[in-house]
Structures are given as C-alpha cells and as structure tokens.
Amino acid sequence: MLRIAIIIGSTRPGRKGEAVAKWAYEIARARTDAEFELVDIKDFNLPLLDEPMPPMMGRYTHDHTKMWSAKIASFDGFVFVTPEYNHATSAALKNAIDFLYSEWVNKAAGFIGYGATSGARAVENLRLIMGELQVATVRAQVGLSMFTDFENFSVFKPAPAHEKHVHVMLDQVIAWSGALKTLRVK
Numbered sequence: 001m002l003r004i005a006i007i008i009g010s011t012r013p014g015r016k017g018e019a020v021a022k023w024a025y026e027i028a029r030a031r032t033d034a035e036f037e038l039v040d041i042k043d044f045n046l047p048l049l050d051e052p053m054p055p056m057m058g059r060y061t062h063d064h065t066k067m068w069s070a071k072i073a074s075f076d077g078f079v080f081v082t083p084e085y086n087h088a089t090s091a092a093l094k095n096a097i098d099f100l101y102s103e104w105v106n107k108a109a110g111f112i113g114y115g116a117t118s119g120a121r122a123v124e125n126l127r128l129i130m131g132e133l134q135v136a137t138v139r140a141q142v143g144l145s146m147f148t149d150f151e152n153f154s155v156f157k158p159a160p161a162h163e164k165h166v167h168v169m170l171d172q173v174i175a176w177s178g179a180l181k182t183l184r185v186k
C-alpha cells in the first residue's frame with residue numbers, strides 16, 4: 001500500500017495549519033487506495049540546519065536528523081499543508097525540507113495552501129523547491145482563503161467544495177506516487 005504523509009508546515013503557537021491538516025487527514029483516511037499519516041514537523045524539534053555535511057551525502061550526525069530522515073524515507077508521496085509567510089512558505093518547513101535529500105527524490109507531492117490569497121504564492125514557492133529535490137508536483141492544489149474559509153479570519157470553516165478539491169489532488173498524488181515508485185527500485 002502506498003504511504004502518503006500529510007505534513008503540517010507551520011510550527012508557531014496558535015497556528016491554523018494544524019486544523020487544516022487534520023481536516024485533510026480525515027478526508028484522506030476514508031480512502032482505500034493509500035495509507036495516510038499526519039506528520040507534524042514541530043514533533044521533530046529540528047533546529048536551524050546543523051548538519052556539517054550537505055544532505056546529498058546522507059551522512060547525518062544528529063539524532064533529530066536521523067529520526068526525521070527515517071520518517072520521510074518511509075513515505076511514497078507527500079501533501080504539504082503550507083501557510084503563506086511573506087509570499088513564501090514558512091521558514092520552518094523550508095528548513096525541515098533542507099535537512100534531507102534522497103528521502104524526497106523520485107516521489108510525488110501535492111499542496112494545500114492557506115492565506116489571504118489562498119496560499120497560492122507559498123505553493124508556487126514550494127513547487128520550485130520540489131523541482132530541485134526531484135519531487136514531482138501535481139497540478140491540482142487546494143487553496144483555502146482567510147476571507148471565506150476561516151470565520152472571522154480565525155476559526156477554520158472550509159467551504160464544502162474543498163473536500164472534492166482534496167480528493168482530486170490526492171487522486172493525482174497517489175497516481176504519481178505509484179508510478180514513481182518504479183524508479184526507486186534498486
């Protein structure tokens with residue numbers, strides 16, 4: 001069974017990302033075509049990148065890197081749930097991505113963005129980053145607006161249509177995750 005991570009991309013106290021990711025996870029886990037796991041980068045307590053060797057070498061010295069590596073290596077594909085901070089993804093998510101290399105390569109990713117412009121710029125930023133890591137990014141994405149999907153810009157109340165958008169994005173992530181798995185057979 002393909003394994004897909006739903007990664008919470010924000011770490012700040014009071015973050016909205018947790019509610020968004022849990023909502024997506026509940027939708028995803030009703031499916032039978034893949035296994036899903038909620039992955040919270042906050043749980044890994046990653047400092048700013050502190051490995052002496054480039055991640056491409058895979059020679060990790062710290063336990064936090066080894067634990068993060070083992071977790072990400074266990075998946076075939078990813079859904080990044082990203083906030084938009086200053087027209088980009090969060091520094092915490094970029095840092096977590098930067099810690100690893102081969103664990104991402106030849107896998108697929110989809111995105112759920114949220115913000116004033118539905119996280120569109122944060123997702124575009126992540127697509128560029130994924131290109132360097134040889135992650136195939138699917139076209140369908142979920143965009144949640146601070147104006148219409150969060151009551152008083154605060155409580156997450158997604159419009160009903162977004163559930164279908166999550167499924168369309170997952171359909172593509174699962175299809176590409178399965179196809180790319182053949183490239184990773186040693």
Ligand SMILES: Cc1cc2nc3c(=O)[nH]c(=O)nc-3n(C[C@H](O)[C@H](O)[C@H](O)COP(=O)(O)O)c2cc1C
Pocket residue numbers: 010011012014015016017018083084085086087088114115116117118119
């Ligand atoms: C440092 C910072 C920068 C932000 N910049 C943007 C931005 O460029 N565009 C946008 O739509 N929202 C921006 N916002 C608003 C966030 O999208 C909103 O606060 C969202 O809840 C952040 O996600 P989080 O609660 O999971 O951390 C910014 C928020 C923060 C904290």
